[in-house]
Amino acid sequence: MDNNKKTLIAFDFDQTIIDEESTSKLINLLNNPVFHETDLHLKHFRSKWVVYLQDLFKRLNSENVSTKSIQEIFESLRWVNEIDSLFKYLSENLHLYEIIIISGSNVLFISWFVQYHKLPVKFIIAQQATVVESDLIKIWTEQTDTCNKCPDYCKRIELENYIKNNNINYNRLIYIGDGANDLCPSRLLNQDDYLFVRKNFQLFNILKSVSIEDRKLMTKGKIHFWEKGREILEEIKKIKH
Numbered sequence: 001m002d003n004n005k006k007t008l009i010a011f012d013f014d015q016t017i018i019d020e021e022s023t024s025k026l027i028n029l030l031n032n033p034v035f036h037e038t039d040l041h042l043k044h045f046r047s048k049w050v051v052y053l054q055d056l057f058k059r060l061n062s063e064n065v066s067t068k069s070i071q072e073i074f075e076s077l078r079w080v081n082e083i084d085s086l087f088k089y090l091s092e093n094l095h096l097y098e099i100i101i102i103s104g105s106n107v108l109f110i111s112w113f114v115q116y117h118k119l120p121v122k123f124i125i126a127q128q129a130t131v132v133e134s135d136l137i138k139i140w141t142e143q144t145d146t147c148n149k150c151p152d153y154c155k156r157i158e159l160e161n162y163i164k165n166n167n168i169n170y171n172r173l174i175y176i177g178d179g180a181n182d183l184c185p186s187r188l189l190n191q192d193d194y195l196f197v198r199k200n201f202q203l204f205n206i207l208k209s210v211s212i213e214d215r216k217l218m219t220k221g222k223i224h225f226w227e228k229g230r231e232i233l234e235e236i237k238k239i240k241h
Contacts, residue, residue, distance in 0.1 A: 006098045007241070008170040009090065010159060010185070012177035013103035013110055013126075015201060018077040022105055025073050026056060029065050049152075050127060050141050053106075057137040067135050074109050075116035080198075082229035084117075089233055091120040096241055098122050098170070100162065102155050104181060106139055125158045149184050156184040171241065175221070176232060178203055189221025194239070199227050 014022050060070070090097050100123045101110055108129035114121050129139040147154035163170070175186055178198035183206060186195045197203050204225060207215055215223065226232050 005169060005171040006096060007172050007174060007239070008163070008168075009097050009099050009174045009176065011099070011101050012179060012182055013101055013105050013113075015080070015178045016176055016198060017080060017083055017101070018113065019080045020077055022074070022077065022109060023053070023056075025077070026060065026070065029060060029063075029070070029073075031063055049104075050139055053139050057139065061134065061136045067131050067137060070109075070137070071112045074112040077113055080229060081227070082231075082233075084229070086229040086233045086236075087117075087119055089236075094120055098168075100125060102126070102159055102162075102185065104153055104155075108137065123162065125155075125162060127153075147184060149187075150181065153181070154184055155181055156187055159185045159188060172239075173221075174236065180206060183218065186219040186221060189219050191220050191222075193221040194235070195219055195221040195223045196232050196235070197223060197225050199225050 011017055014020065090099055099119075099121050101114070101121055102125040103110060104127070106127040106129035107124050108131070110124050110126055113119075114124065127139055127141050129137055132138045141153065143153060143157065145154070145157045147157055150156075171192075173189055173193040174196065175182070175189060175194070176196040177185075178201035180202040182197075182203050189195055197207060207218070207223065210218075224232070224235055
């Protein structure tokens with residue numbers, strides 16, 4: 001390994017960094033929530049999910065829920081157990097690591113959390129969002145490429161583009177996630193790379209449902225299952241640079 005090169009660490013956000021489903025926090029702000037668990041399937045279809053979220057933002061705005069109050073909620077989201085300890089270590093060793101977040105959520109919400117906690121995140125890959133007139137949040141997507149393995153928003157495409165556009169060669173790639181949409185980006189991993197999968201969540205269930213041989217067809221990376229951030233931390237410390 002080239003000692004002058006860094007390790008790229010890509011984190012998912014919901015249920016990987018924060019121990020919550022961030023959209024549900026917004027639903028709870030409504031006077032009469034209309035969100036149902038059956039609507040969660042919309043998350044797998046980018047255009048429908050973005051439209052749904054825009055409608056949600058409009059309703060929050062009509063009920064005079066301020067952007068500031070939404071920001072305060074996102075700043076106070078609950079950490080996944082001991083993930084903050086992992087970030088503390090990474091922030092003290094930025095000469096070794098480059099950290100990004102790649103999520104189906106949106107840049108605005110994630111940036112509020114990142115900035116509040118002063119996380120050493122170089123870049124956030126997510127849906128675009130901003131605050132426009134009358135304190136309304138506008139959300140949109142910029143991904144135009146398609147993937148035959150993803151129903152819609154593909155994290156592999158986004159991660160691949162980030163690496164290509166930055167024209168940087170990394171020592172290795174470490175991917176940390178929990179959801180079914182974290183499987184496709186794990187296909188980018190090579191034998192020197194690592195996939196950290198949160199136990200008892202969608203990606204864990206997918207990988208545990210197949211043989212070890214079939215897992216190797218899904219990703220070449222070394223797979224580690226975890227429950228607490230400190231487990232990831234201890235494994236990362238073992239990796240030679």
